[in-house]
Amino acid sequence: MIQLTVNGQPVEVEAGSTILDAVRKAGFNVPTLCYHPKLVPYGSCRLCLVEVEGARTLQPSCVVPATNGQVVHTDTDKTKSAREFILSMIFSERNHFCMYCQDTDGDCVLQQAAYDEGMTHWPITPAYKPFMVDASHPDFILDNNRCILCRRCVRACTELVGNATLGFEERGSGSILIADNNVPLGESTCISCGNCEQFCPTGALIDRRSAYMGRETDLTYVNSVCMDCSLGCERVVKTRDNRLVRIDGNLDLGSNESLLCYDGRYKPVADNRKRITSPMVRRNDQLEPIGWDEALTAISVQLKAHASNEISAHISPRQPIEALSAFHEFFADHFNAEQVTLLGHDQTALTSAKLANEIGAFESDLSALKDCDIAIVLGTDLVKDHQVAGYFLKRQAMNDLKMFIANSTRTSIGDWSSNKLEYVGTDYAAVVDLLQSYAQAEDPDLPAKLQNLGFKPERAERILGQLKESQKPVIVIGKEFAKAENLPAFHKLVQLAREIGAKVVTLKGKGNNFAGALLGYKLDAQPMSTPVFYLALGDGHACDHTRDALAGSEFKIVQASYASEFTEIADVVLPCTIWAEQEGHYLTSEGKLGLNQQAIQAADGNLPVLDVMKSLANKSGLALSEAWRAAVEEKVAAIVLS
Amino acid sequence: MTKPKVASDWLAGCAGCHMSFLDMDERIIELTKLVDLRSTPITDLKEPDESGVDVGILEGGITNTYNEEVAIKMRERCKILVALGDCAVFGGVPAMRNFPGAEEALKRAYIETESTDESGMIPNDPELSTPVHVRPVSDVVKVDVFLPGCAPSADAIFYVLAELAQGRMPNVDGEFNDWH
Numbered sequence: 001m002i003q004l005t006v007n008g009q010p011v012e013v014e015a016g017s018t019i020l021d022a023v024r025k026a027g028f029n030v031p032t033l034c035y036h037p038k039l040v041p042y043g044s045c046r047l048c049l050v051e052v053e054g055a056r057t058l059q060p061s062c063v064v065p066a067t068n069g070q071v072v073h074t075d076t077d078k079t080k081s082a083r084e085f086i087l088s089m090i091f092s093e094r095n096h097f098c099m100y101c102q103d104t105d106g107d108c109v110l111q112q113a114a115y116d117e118g119m120t121h122w123p124i125t126p127a128y129k130p131f132m133v134d135a136s137h138p139d140f141i142l143d144n145n146r147c148i149l150c151r152r153c154v155r156a157c158t159e160l161v162g163n164a165t166l167g168f169e170e171r172g173s174g175s176i177l178i179a180d181n182n183v184p185l186g187e188s189t190c191i192s193c194g195n196c197e198q199f200c201p202t203g204a205l206i207d208r209r210s211a212y213m214g215r216e217t218d219l220t221y222v223n224s225v226c227m228d229c230s231l232g233c234e235r236v237v238k239t240r241d242n243r244l245v246r247i248d249g250n251l252d253l254g255s256n257e258s259l260l261c262y263d264g265r266y267k268p269v270a271d272n273r274k275r276i277t278s279p280m281v282r283r284n285d286q287l288e289p290i291g292w293d294e295a296l297t298a299i300s301v302q303l304k305a306h307a308s309n310e311i312s313a314h315i316s317p318r319q320p321i322e323a324l325s326a327f328h329e330f331f332a333d334h335f336n337a338e339q340v341t342l343l344g345h346d347q348t349a350l351t352s353a354k355l356a357n358e359i360g361a362f363e364s365d366l367s368a369l370k371d372c373d374i375a376i377v378l379g380t381d382l383v384k385d386h387q388v389a390g391y392f393l394k395r396q397a398m399n400d401l402k403m404f405i406a407n408s409t410r411t412s413i414g415d416w417s418s419n420k421l422e423y424v425g426t427d428y429a430a431v432v433d434l435l436q437s438y439a440q441a442e443d444p445d446l447p448a449k450l451q452n453l454g455f456k457p458e459r460a461e462r463i464l465g466q467l468k469e470s471q472k473p474v475i476v477i478g479k480e481f482a483k484a485e486n487l488p489a490f491h492k493l494v495q496l497a498r499e500i501g502a503k504v505v506t507l508k509g510k511g512n513n514f515a516g517a518l519l520g521y522k523l524d525a526q527p528m529s530t531p532v533f534y535l536a537l538g539d540g541h542a543c544d545h546t547r548d549a550l551a552g553s554e555f556k557i558v559q560a561s562y563a564s565e566f567t568e569i570a571d572v573v574l575p576c577t578i579w580a581e582q583e584g585h586y587l588t589s590e591g592k593l594g595l596n597q598q599a600i601q602a603a604d605g606n607l608p609v610l611d612v613m614k615s616l617a618n619k620s621g622l623a624l625s626e627a628w629r630a631a632v633e634e635k636v637a638a639i640v641l642s
Numbered sequence: 643m644t645k646p647k648v649a650s651d652w653l654a655g656c657a658g659c660h661m662s663f664l665d666m667d668e669r670i671i672e673l674t675k676l677v678d679l680r681s682t683p684i685t686d687l688k689e690p691d692e693s694g695v696d697v698g699i700l701e702g703g704i705t706n707t708y709n710e711e712v713a714i715k716m717r718e719r720c721k722i723l724v725a726l727g728d729c730a731v732f733g734g735v736p737a738m739r740n741f742p743g744a745e746e747a748l749k750r751a752y753i754e755t756e757s758t759d760e761s762g763m764i765p766n767d768p769e770l771s772t773p774v775h776v777r778p779v780s781d782v783v784k785v786d787v788f789l790p791g792c793a794p795s796a797d798a799i800f801y802v803l804a805e806l807a808q809g810r811m812p813n814v815d816g817e818f819n820d821w822h
Contacts, residue, residue: 097728097732097733097734097737097738098728098822099728099732099734099735100735100738104821104822111821118815118819119819120788120819121725121731121732121780121785121788121790122732122778125778125781126733126740128737128740130741130742
């Protein structure tokens, strides 16, 4: 521990802390602009200057290490006048007129810093030099005129997302923020994750949809867990007057370190599909609005009139556990329906659960991905799916991370590493066999195995040669590898992982796929046409196969938020709440329960799947138990290492 | 004790700051008990007394030679000068003109607008003032009190005037320091 004094108050901080850490621990504040708790300190803005006794000049507290015996002052005439001078210079450099900026009052760190210093005007007249505005991106606008050159965006893009799209051109006060080699953002390598925009302290990067829709202080915040893929990224949903305004990563919660991808941040707000507003029933080949009770009675009559093997029910993994549990209980337990499946048909969670049942818990949490020296990625492309998990590998790939990738098609994550060995194909048994050879002492068959998979021995040696000695190996399992038929290979792989001390992370499809597997849903069956077909699509999509199965069924019930090719052919359509209009839990790939809080009120007539299940159960004289938590938690503990 | 004299005027602004001044509602009666309101753009008397006033208030930025004259006259005739609102304090919305320059802005406004025909021309009557680089009031004359805001709230304006009327320099801070 290091002991020092801040403003006369003794404080103790851990070795490696900065003066800023000590100042804040001592209960004082120093304004910052370029500093962000999630980024490596950078020290470019100089606003955090403090006086350190014995030092020749003022010291930037965010980058200077705290040392024993330091005597620090944060609020002297010298620091105050330095801060005011720095702010005056920043305000004079570009267009920092607050009155026509979208980022004001609580949104803008620069404005707040000026308020904190008690500035009522700018002592230096602005230069009025125009800088480049890039409005080529569909989701956010880059306005260099509002930029203070703190480079938080560049650092978020590189350090956290590992995408390195953003950078700076020119020098000094003429520096401009650009994408790639100065191409329009909309045509650049940008993946539209928007993390730069969230990290921007001013109005230099602004979200097109939320701009001028209200200050942060006008918005209502609720915590939400993303249900797009199964990483369950924690986020904050911001609303105003019952409208979605924007979504940000949650700085305080979750394995996602406040990071989101396009699907978690922009896509839900951009969704402008046509909503279903009333229950409808098909009469004379036309869908006609009817009341809820009438619609539910019609369904109830059909369910009772058919044998269990004539009923099938299918639900989107975007639905919360509460809905999945009730749905399964209603259709599988009470009606003993022929098929009760989870859409998406991703078997990873099921295969993984089966394997854990045989050999005990083996899965690790996502932190394994954040610090590894070799990553073996099997059956998934982390640039396309589970993107935030991909960020964790991409950002390490810029350093020394070695990657071994196997997938049926070439992956994009491979493009991020020059230290990689990539196999394109589906012979996962041979892949695991090869890994085993490298993990063992000597294998005389190694050359044959390499040739079989099409690898050059030198390159394979360079990537996999260290597998045995690797300190932090991680194995990432995706959908393609975790199919039921690969169970023996999966089994061998986990044993191998245990031998070499590798952590195994399995990524389990969309939304609540993991919970679905634990609740007993069939994940390995495609929907079949049945006399009664219940499709709880919610706000999700389904594949063509599901559409064909629906089309081939006789009595088609579709519970959906949006009009689609599914609702068009349905006999009964039930309007469903969207993710933001309902509350519920999600089980992430790593077995953590996340809560998606309700952000907005649904319009009259829209009901959650859970409510509809309760009403239908009521009509059949049944009661649903609603108890799922204990069983789910117990099953997770048998799969994921604690 | 005689009441301190207060005069106000507007330069390149939208009059919004003066509207916000009126937005103090019945407190204006309270204020008139504290101060002697002299010339304002919304009263009959248009120029500050030659004999001088105690407090001068200017709304709006400096965009032309006429604004400069008004600002200088107000400065000469008042003891304490208040820059009222974002335009007077920073240059504000009119200062957007500085990015393309006055000539470009006038061309766009008088010649290139979609509703202008071929006869469009920039007004050039010799009696008109000449556009200048847009500046805050403090770039032309010394300002004693800065009250930013677009517009500053009626509460902030009342606070500043009430303080000045009672011989104190106002401290524009907290909710009263709002740049928008």
